[in-house]
Each structure stands twice: as C-alpha cells, then as structure tokens.
Amino acid sequence: MSFKTLDTEGPLRLVVAGAGGMGRAWTRNIQSSPDAELVGIADLFPASAESAAADTGIPGLATGTDAIELAQRTGAHALVNATIPEAHHPVTVAALNAGLPVLGEKPVAATVAEGLALAALAEHTGQLFMVSQNRRYHPALHQAKQRLAGLGAVGVVSVDFFQSPHFGGFRDEMASPLLLDMAIHQFDMARYLLDADPVSVSCEEYNPAWSWYAGDAAANAVFAMDGGARFTFNGSWCSPGHETSWNGSWRVSAERGTVLWDGENDPTAAPDEPYDPGQDHGRDIAGSLRQFIAALRHGSEPMGRVHANIMSLAMVEAATQSAAQGRRVAIDDVLDRSYTAAIANERDPEVLAVLKSWPSVREALSAKRSDSE
Known part of the structure; x- marks a missing residue:
C-alpha cells in the first residue's frame, strides 16, 4: 500500500509535539537540516513549550498546547511526535485524521494493540506514519550487516548491554525500565541484522540489590527467529564500570565466520572479506528525519514505517510477558491477543473495517515492510 506524498516547494514544515529531552533533540536536528523547517512546538505545559522555543533562538516561534491546532495554524506539512509513550496513540490518531503525516518516537505506541490500530488508521487515511528507531541509522550497523553477507547463514546474534544512567523521573518508577524503554533498540537492530522476525522468547528480568530503579533494571532474553537463528540479549541499566556503548556490544556467528561490533566503531x-557499504542512511535522529522527508517527497519506502516497526514492540511485550509468567511466549500469541484487543477497542468504523480485512496480523504487517533496505 502506498502513502500520500507532498508536492510543495521549500523545506518540509514541521511541528514537534513534546518539549521534553527528546522533543528538544528533534528541534535541534530539524534546525540542522536544510530540507526541514521548525514552525512550532506543542506541549501540554505552556511554559515547557515556550522554554523549548526560546532555546531554539528562532524569533517568534509558535507554541501551543494542542499539536494539531498548532500545525494547522502554522501551515505545517507534518508532525514529529516526541510525547511520552502513553500519548503516542492519541496524538498520532489526531494527526493522521487531520491529514498530517507523522514521524514518531519509539515505541510505536504503549501496546501492540494500539500499534495495530495505528497501522490500520494509516492505511485508511493514506498518510505516512514512520517510527524513528534511531539506532538503525548508524553507519557501522549497516557495515556489520554488509560484512555478514559473505559469511553464509547466521546462527547466533548476541548483544551485551551494560550502562548505569541516573535518569530520574518516570524511568526510575517503571516496572520494567530496561525492557520497556531501552531493549527495543537492540531488539530492532537484531531484526535488521537478520532480516528476520521473532518466533518466540524466553526471558528473565531481575533487579540487582544496589539498583536505584523501582522496577527490574536487568534482563536476559533468548529469541527464536524466522529461519532458525537465535538472538540473545543480556543487559543491565545499573552496571557502573566498563560500560558498553549505548548500542551494546555485538557478536554475530555465521556459517563461515563471525562479525564483532562494539556498537560505535567499525565492525570486524x-x-x-571485501564488502559493499551500500546506501548511506545517515546517522541517528538526523537519519530518521532525512528518510522521512525523502519518503514524503519521493514515495520511497522508509525503514520504520508503522507496519515494519510493530514487530519490534511485539518482542518487548512478549519478553515482559515471558518474564512475568516464567515461561516461553510465542510471538503469534501476543499478536493474536493484541489483534483481538485492537478490534474490541476500535471505535472508528472505517478503521475497524481495515483491521477486519486483514487475513492475519503477520500477513498484514509483512506485506508492507521494508526492513532490509
């Protein structure tokens, strides 16, 4: 299914919803892009929006508490949704229904069920909804994937992730801060490296005695992937000393060799063997923004389109369920329950019709994905 493109002159005019740390990161990247223009910042707290606007140095930058009203008032072409995860669904729904394409922060929504509803709404409106998994936009990650190309079938992908951030705020109070707020990056990168989706997961999470988090800040997970490969995640958010990069430390074992990547420098x-570095995807948020703009201008399929991204959130949801239930969890069980919930909760009859038209969740998602680009 295609999405609507824009045929307008000049930079892409963008409103950012959310004036927190991520919202401010987006405003900086938009200002640095020659192909984008920041025209407004929205936040439920007017003082936060005004403070973020002042920090941009743009005289008279528009602010407001309603992102859609602000986008319409400023003539924005699209919306960047940098709100908290619980607000991703309602803000994106309002934007898509208002005819605005959306570039959203991860996760796609607070639950897989909400993510499926957003995929159906994007189909119904014809608007692009892309999720920014910014870790995909790292040149060394793409180089690692290229180096795997000549090594045959991949059997094991493993990543160690050890950091000790003191965030304060909502993360310190989350039930599963590592799995819910961070591990989705490594889960998504594993899908990219393997060109494969998850089948099942066995996961255990726990909290070291010295942890400053209320919820479990450490976890081990083993995913069975399409094609038979295994992906293992071993991580902690309360491990000071000899910390890994924020991307983690990777080992990929294939039929005829191994690739190592420390998460920052070139992989080995x-x-x-010689390799073709392939397409330059840009880096981090700037790469997400560049691909979003290219998609809207030229109709090119971006990484992270909602249909392609939902499976990464399904990995998180399945891992937390596995840890809570003490058993292996099938991804299809998570998708089936989420699909049932999405249908039960949907109040828009046209979106409901789209959901009901899907032959299966996996078929609906896989028909519109471009993870291997």
Whole structure:
C-alpha cells in the first residue's frame, strides 16, 4: 500500500509535539537540516513549550498546547511526535485524521494493540506514519550487516548491554525500565541484522540489590527467529564500570565466520572479506528525519514505517510477558491477543473495517515492510 506524498516547494514544515529531552533533540536536528523547517512546538505545559522555543533562538516561534491546532495554524506539512509513550496513540490518531503525516518516537505506541490500530488508521487515511528507531541509522550497523553477507547463514546474534544512567523521573518508577524503554533498540537492530522476525522468547528480568530503579533494571532474553537463528540479549541499566556503548556490544556467528561490533566503531569480521557499504542512511535522529522527508517527497519506502516497526514492540511485550509468567511466549500469541484487543477497542468504523480485512496480523504487517533496505 502506498502513502500520500507532498508536492510543495521549500523545506518540509514541521511541528514537534513534546518539549521534553527528546522533543528538544528533534528541534535541534530539524534546525540542522536544510530540507526541514521548525514552525512550532506543542506541549501540554505552556511554559515547557515556550522554554523549548526560546532555546531554539528562532524569533517568534509558535507554541501551543494542542499539536494539531498548532500545525494547522502554522501551515505545517507534518508532525514529529516526541510525547511520552502513553500519548503516542492519541496524538498520532489526531494527526493522521487531520491529514498530517507523522514521524514518531519509539515505541510505536504503549501496546501492540494500539500499534495495530495505528497501522490500520494509516492505511485508511493514506498518510505516512514512520517510527524513528534511531539506532538503525548508524553507519557501522549497516557495515556489520554488509560484512555478514559473505559469511553464509547466521546462527547466533548476541548483544551485551551494560550502562548505569541516573535518569530520574518516570524511568526510575517503571516496572520494567530496561525492557520497556531501552531493549527495543537492540531488539530492532537484531531484526535488521537478520532480516528476520521473532518466533518466540524466553526471558528473565531481575533487579540487582544496589539498583536505584523501582522496577527490574536487568534482563536476559533468548529469541527464536524466522529461519532458525537465535538472538540473545543480556543487559543491565545499573552496571557502573566498563560500560558498553549505548548500542551494546555485538557478536554475530555465521556459517563461515563471525562479525564483532562494539556498537560505535567499525565492525570486524573473521575472515575479513571485501564488502559493499551500500546506501548511506545517515546517522541517528538526523537519519530518521532525512528518510522521512525523502519518503514524503519521493514515495520511497522508509525503514520504520508503522507496519515494519510493530514487530519490534511485539518482542518487548512478549519478553515482559515471558518474564512475568516464567515461561516461553510465542510471538503469534501476543499478536493474536493484541489483534483481538485492537478490534474490541476500535471505535472508528472505517478503521475497524481495515483491521477486519486483514487475513492475519503477520500477513498484514509483512506485506508492507521494508526492513532490509
């Protein structure tokens, strides 16, 4: 299914919803892009929006508490949704229904059920909804994938992630801060490296005695993936000393060799073969923004389109369920329950019709994904 493109002159005019840390990161990246223009910042707290606007240095930058009203008032072409996860669904629904394409922060929504509803709404409106999994936009990650190309079938992908951030705020109070707020990045990168979706997961989470988090800040998860490969995640958010990069430390074991990547520098492969670095995807948020703009201008399929991204959130939801239930969880069970919930909760009859038209969740999602680009 295609999405509507824009045929307008000049930079893409954008409103950012959310004036927190991520919202401010987006405003900086929009200002740095020659192809984008920041025209407004929205936040439920007027003082936060005004403070973020002042920090941009843009004289008279528009602010407001209603992102859609602000977008309409400023003539914005699209919306960047940098609100908290619980607000991702309602803000994106309002934007898509108002005819605004959306570039959203991860996760796609607070639950897989909400993510499925947003995928159906994007189909119904024809508007692009892309999720920014910014870790995908790292040149070394793409180089690691290219180095795997000549090594045959991949059997094991493993990542160690050890950091000790003191965030304060909502993360310190979350039930599963590592799995819910961070691990989705590594889960999504594993899907990219393997060109595969998850089948099942066994997960255990726990909280070291010295942890400053209320919820479990450490976890081990083993995913069975399409094609038979295994992906293992071993991580902690309360491990000071000898910390890994924020991308983690990776080992990928294939039929004829191994690729190592520390998450920041160029990966190494043994044996070391020539490789084609492929397309330049840009880096981090700037890469997400660049691909979003290219998609809207030229109709090119972006990484992270809602249909492609939902499976990464399903990995998180399945992992937390596995840890809570003490058993292996099938991804299809999570998708089926989420689909049932999405249908039960949907109040828009046209979106409901789209959901009911899907032959299955996996078929609906896989028919519109471009993870391997």
